Amino acid sequence: MSRLEKAGIIGVLQEHGAIIQGHFELSSGLHSPTYVQTAVVLQYPHIAQKLAKALAAKFPQAIDVVLSPGMGGVIIGQEVARVKKCRAIFVERVEGAMVLKRDFRLEPGERTLIVEDVLTTGRTTSEVVSLAWAHRAKVVGVAAIADRSLTPFPLKIPVRALVPYPVRLSSVDSCSLCAQQIPITPLRQVGTLKTGLED
DSSP, X not given: OOSOOHHHHHHHHHHTTOEEEEEEEOTTSOEEEEEEOTHHHHTSHHXXXXXXXXXXXXXXXXXXXXXXXXXXXXXHHHHHHHHHTSEEEEEEEETTEEEEOTTOOOOTTOEEEEEEEEESSSHHHHHHHHHHHHTTOEEEEEEEEEXXXXXXXXXXXXXXXXXXXXXXXBOGGGXXXXXXXXXOOOGGGGGGOOGGGOO
């Protein structure tokens, strides 16, 4: 897998059971028939490294720090930072707000790359970008393995994913799976769902 093509990335995600069908309630509150769990792929360092090299190539400029939302983006963020030879830090949600903990700091003017595993609504990513701006860091863009979004990112910065993977998102009121009384798939069961539930 010396050169990652879009079809190849989807194949890797499917092969490892990272793309799962069911009835999921996302952190945004929206419902989706598809869940993308990149952690099952990123548990293999040699694959994470290849994905990180491909992501880093999308932002060829010098980077001072990679900033990721915890927990999903921490592993891929660390690997991208390794490629870019820079720091890797992450944010955490405390009482509803994204914050820097653990003595992590962003300095004014630091060239900051936001690295995510999966983009969906962009809400969390926007919070991370706003946090970086509040510290007067220079956000050069957002990088992600997969972009599930159906609408453009709300902030005017470059957003580059390895693969677009738009999926249907619904509110509870308009969810066809809810209308069919199909129960929510508990996320704790995602790891037990195998090939039969993949695309």
